[in-house]
Amino acid sequence: MEYIDYLESVKRLNLWARAYYVDDNPIASDEEYDRLYHEILKFEKENPDKIASNSPTKRVGGEVREEFKKASHIKPMWSMEDIFSSGELKEWIERIYKNIGEVKLFCEPKFDGASLNLIYENGELKEAISRGDGKIGESITANAKTIKSIPLNIDHEGLIEIRGEVVILKSDFEEINRDRLMEEREPFANPRNASAGSLRQLDSRVTAKRRLMFFPWGVGESSLDFNSLSELMEYIYSLGFREPPYRRVCSDIDEVERFYNLLLQNRDSIDVEMDGVVIKVDDIEKGESLGYTQKFPKYICAYKFPAVEKVSRVLEITPQVGRTGVITPVAEIEPVNLNGAVIRRVTLHNYNEIERLELKLGDRVIVIRSGDVIPKITKVLKGRRDGSEKEIKRPEICPTCKSRILDEGILIKCQNLGCPDRVVNSIIYFTQKESMDIRGLSSSTVSLLVENGKIKNILDLYSLKLEDLIDLEGFKEKRAKNLLEAIEKSRKRDSAHFINALGIEHIGAVASSQIAEKFGVKFLDVSKDELLEIDGFGERMADSYLEFVRVNRDSIDKLLDTLDIQYMEREEQEEPVGGYFSGKNIVLTGKMREARGVVKRRLETLGAKVLSQVTKNSDILIAGEKAGSKLKRAKELGIEILSEDEFYRIV
Template sequence: MNQLEYEKNIEKLILWAKAYYVFDEPLASDEEYDKLARLCLEFEENNPNLGNPNSPNKRVGGYVLDSFKKANHLSRMWSQEDIFNKKELEDWIKRANKNGEVFEFFIQPKFDGASLNLIYENGKLKQAITRGDGTTGEDVTHNALTIYSIPLEISEKSLLEIRGEVVIKKDDFEAINIDRLKNGETPFANPRNASAGSLRQLDSKITAKRKLQFIVWGIGENSLNFSKTSELMDYIFSLGFYKAPMQELCNTIEDIEKIYTKMVEKRDEFTMLLDGMVIKVNNIVTQNLLGFTQKFPRWSCAYKFPAIEKTTKLKDIILQVGRTGVVTPVAIVEAVEIDGAVVERATLHNFDEIARLDLKIDDEIIIIRSGDVIPKITKVLKDRRVGNEKNIEKPTLCPDCKSELLIEEIMIKCQNLDCPSRVVNSIIYFASKSCLNIDGLGEKIVELLVNEKKIYDILDLYSLKYEDLETLEGFKEKKINNLLNAIENSKQSELYRVLTALGIEHIGEVASKMICEKFGLELVNIYYEDLISIDGIGEQMANSFLEFMRVNKEFVLKLFSILNPLVKIKEEAKDNPFKNKTVVITGTMSQSRDKIKEYLENLGAKVSSSVSKKTDFLIYGEDAGSKYDKALELKVEVLSEKEMLEKVI
């Protein structure tokens, strides 16, 4: 194949890929496509400087990351307000249309997947970021490059954010789960989980195999000049993005209801699963005038489809121990098909929900599967009881390690650090930056060490030797020595950091500092009265701490003997405006937040992570977000970094 032939074949490949992934109209068989792709790949490997930058072969993946980096959106990604019926639709329109205007509405089908923000600069895909908290997400650019319906290059050269949903076709979802079962892996619960999990694979080759689709639903940062969203979206689709069917314009509530009914009827005809439709005020000037609430655009909402219900019978309740030790009841039900999926389990969240439903074993129940999420029990058909139904009792022992459980209102938790279900997560948390900061001991390494039976708990970290690691895949001399040195350097950490690292329920960094400053190493022997004598330590925190020490006292004493943690006795702070005050920090400062936090704590302040009515001050820097808004709403005193310093001087 010469250069000219190669370029013609690449054009054909691009055309075939676009027809399949963007227009859903294949122009070639998979065999034809794969054969031509291999021929082009051979040319590219033999002529690395002559390869076309838009070659579909560049989408096969191959990047393997240690973790995802955080990245900021250029403009905020907002959530949608959900509505569920005509009355709520009418109320939403009334709130938006206070001046009695005649609105034109733009309707789009709403696909349930993983939201993604694409940033194009000078026509080239620069970055792909998950939604995250709406301001900051994870950079998944390498994985986005494997999605054929995401153009690598577009004709629009201005800086542009294009937002959409990453989804999986129904047929592809079923194929993925069949493969997972063959490989002994747990199948995905629903297409949304499969989409999100595929998008966040550290190995982009895995993402490439999943046949993800990107469906545009809007834009963010832009300098485009359009007066209507419908016109704007037509332009975006003309750049090479997939256009979903049933995007419509209308003017009245009756028309919206007709489109809604039609879309519900045709939802099974879509190749991807729908969970509703999005309604937008079409005029962009009007959108700008309406603005936003703290969470939603006032000019847009999601009209959700009705849940699908079926009747079945509760066979049993099993207990699942999560990675943090939280014990959750799961309902085992007689198999029932709901919207094409066979359902045998349902979520129950906690035992309070079981009590609220008055649920018993062998009850007939109504189960819903809404938006293709994990099914949920909504009602017990008590009139169908025959008298042999059995009560469901709260557990007192962990189903995995048999240690006594911490039981608080709606939460039940295993606090045993040696529990098999929570050992991996306890080590990951212990080694994290905010705790013992053991560099190089990330999630994948911990999982490898536990799976290979090199360690069984936190204590085993400190008996690891070079020869334990040299046989592990990817562990070379430098990596082994760096990890062992990082573990060794974690010894003699401050006592409060060690206590924080144990992950005791309700005992965070602030509480750990207060306990350590008052009791030092004797904290393993203190009583309830000792704990609640500390200002800020309440009944729930005290009980959680004491239960943890009762279960893990021997473990903690061994850890203290290994680490020899430093005990710092805090001096009484001089009087100042922040002494004994609750302070929250948000935004970007001239120095790190950790330094600002340490400075305030040395002044006697309690630094909290969330704003509430008990907050005395909010200290803000650049790009202050929702915490700043909440502080203003609660009339909390807000101070810039400069104003904070001026108060002390």
């Protein structure tokens, strides 16, 4: 890096820092920020006589906003040294051992939120101060007092500063964003931005509604006399503060690595955003003897997790036609590696989403991916536009069959039933597990059959012969026979799965089961009023079902003539179904032996109502394998929890 490049990098990083710390509106990802920061740091170590006076390496946090009263921390709120690899961890620990000998290390999660300093005098909360520049922050006491996990009084004499992180639980964050969308307000990009913005509201009533939570991680000024940080933190927890989900005193680097990997593996199931592990010398006196740099104590570091959000550039928008004709825009982006997966394409759901984000071709965007969740664009970095970006226009013709489309606002549809993409996607949906369950008929196989003219619609599946398959690429006699057997087996399927397989818009697995049970063999000959009698059915669902049957009745009748559908006749009951689950609100989580829709239908036949989220109104959570944040939430609310085995024993 040349000196002129260094000065430009300092200018850019200061711009990013202000957007992050002061404006609560980041224009760079954490990874970009950290990378540029370390490039600047490297230059400064090699050229100590050329360090710029405004270098961000000389600052701890952000500037103080004008709207709040300034307040001083009694002891500085230091930042931490970041490390990103096993090699850097080894170097850091060896440096510690060289100076003070082998010591134990206290490890805990690094929560991704907003730092806060609480000052108590003789047990009473006197002031709450944001980190600010590390020495002076903003007095946000009124807002802090609305956070239920911050005690207003503690059993402690004298003066004490308790430092911690203000966060929003991931489950609460989803609900907050749903509410904001209903109010036609822009959703928050992530829980960290939401917690930082909520904590610094001028109206504390807004803060109170945001479900903030405080996790302590350290102490500033105090008269406490503990030998170790781990003992000190146990005392802090005993005063009524929340404990982190994991913490550990480690004896060596191997134990630190195991703890790091434990948190990394459980990162998605823990209901708080974490971006690494904080490692501290546990012996307080020995740790302090290491001293401080201008920015951080030498006894502490943050071992960062791999990024789950990165910045990319939108190269193109590709419209895709689904089975119902709905055209979905997909963003083609510069490849980024997130959680071990190279992401090149991100769905945008609909063209209204593009307009909501104010997205343009060429824009830099933040892309996130957590666990196995589908990647999504959460934010457009408008502050980094250079004028070369181009508007994205809503399509007027189908990208596949070139017929004119119907623009309904949120949804844009191709109405041509013979559109090749519609045909392929409707067949793929028809064959899935919760539909006709035709094993071995993958999406690529369906595309191969359509492209080679072997099938033109769903009905053609049941006319396939051995000779149609064995001349296709990748097919040998055994594979062809197995596929034909699976197709033949699917002929004898119940009517609930058959209705679901039709792929009717707004009619999913549960609604299909309700229709099948209520109407039996007469499921095609129903009126709107009869459909509206079904619990949970509205005008849109009823209209969608009736219109689909009207348009496709001939094709459905031909399918029914070919198949041996098992009709579900539900007996009339004067009273709701009795039993353990009758009248209860049930939530399902984790991987289950049966398809989720099957378990839902079984519960509903037992008189239960199946909810999608854990709330205080939930009665029972049924947990399968790898249950995540819903299980933790249920435990916090004291909701009854059943394992999958317990559920099956009851039913």
